[in-house]
Amino acid sequence: MALLEIQKLTKRFGGLVANREISMQIDEGEIVGLIGPNGAGKSTFFAMVAGFYQPDGGRIFFNGEDITGRSPEYICRKGITRTFQIVKPFEDMTVLENVMVGAFLRTASPTRARKEAEEVLEFTGLANKLDWEAKGLTIADKKRLELARALATKPKLLLLDEVMAGLTPTETLEAVELIRQIHKRGIALFIVEHVMEVVMPISHRVVVLDGGEKIAEGTPEEVAKDPRVIKSYLGEMDHVASG
Numbered sequence: 001m002a003l004l005e006i007q008k009l010t011k012r013f014g015g016l017v018a019n020r021e022i023s024m025q026i027d028e029g030e031i032v033g034l035i036g037p038n039g040a041g042k043s044t045f046f047a048m049v050a051g052f053y054q055p056d057g058g059r060i061f062f063n064g065e066d067i068t069g070r071s072p073e074y075i076c077r078k079g080i081t082r083t084f085q086i087v088k089p090f091e092d093m094t095v096l097e098n099v100m101v102g103a104f105l106r107t108a109s110p111t112r113a114r115k116e117a118e119e120v121l122e123f124t125g126l127a128n129k130l131d132w133e134a135k136g137l138t139i140a141d142k143k144r145l146e147l148a149r150a151l152a153t154k155p156k157l158l159l160l161d162e163v164m165a166g167l168t169p170t171e172t173l174e175a176v177e178l179i180r181q182i183h184k185r186g187i188a189l190f191i192v193e194h195v196m197e198v199v200m201p202i203s204h205r206v207v208v209l210d211g212g213e214k215i216a217e218g219t220p221e222e223v224a225k226d227p228r229v230i231k232s233y234l235g236e237m238d239h240v241a242s243g
């Protein structure tokens with residue numbers, strides 16, 4: 001049985017079909033990349049899996065349970081946690097407090113939550129900034145904090161929405177290494193990335209969206225050779241070059 005099984009997921013915004021009958025699955029411990037040009041529907045798809053948007057059609061199963069239309073809190077408690085493309089720490093709280101918020105999903109004990117938060121902060125390389133206010137962190141550290149807070153909820157599946165966006169090449173390499181370490185902890189990862197070069201080397205499998213539809217799926221090597229994928233990305237590169 002797949003960890004996450006998605007059947008024909010559809011989302012409309014008025015007349016626009018942002019996701020059209022997208023099916024896919026993620027197995028336990030797998031790293032799956034979700035790529036596609038701007039407006040392809042990646043964030044919308046994520047938002048439905050995490051319970052932030054209600055689908056207009058289709059079903060989502062997690063560990064065999066139908067979680068379609070459930071609240072983000074319910075889905076998080078079941079073991080799916082997402083990060084946001086635009087990082088959203090509690091700016092006036094300390095780094096430690098931010099991560100304790102995640103840990104409180106699984107424990108009511110402040111002592112326990114603190115211990116777990118400290119462990120996660122050690123793992124994510126933020127242990128020396130425990131008492132910093134979140135607003136004082138660099139973008140790269142805010143992204144680490146976002147990851148730490150998500151990890152503190154003890155997910156089985158982590159949805160990462162463009163965690164590398166806005167990072168320098170060195171910070172990107174560090175983020176990739178952190179993702180590898182997260183995977184080693186047995187957590188499955190579903191990664192949205194705009195930049196193909198980042199997601200291809202770490203993903204076991206890649207799903208490609210374009211215009212709200214799934215246009216390809218396979219190993220990174222298979223997908224990179226797919227004519228439809230090349231075409232959609234060439235269009236994107238023209239766009240980037242001209243923009």
Ligand SMILES: Nc1ncnc2c1ncn2[C@@H]1O[C@H](COP(=O)(O)OP(=O)(O)OP(=O)(O)O)[C@@H](O)[C@H]1O
Pocket residue numbers: 013016018036037038039040041042043044045194
């Ligand atoms: N809340 C919304 N209301 C109306 N239209 C929306 C909404 N969210 C997304 N859309 C539209 O749905 C389409 C898919 O958007 P989405 O953000 O899912 O794409 P994306 O692949 O994540 O893009 P990007 O790489 O730019 O983040 C776009 O045409 C977008 O304008």
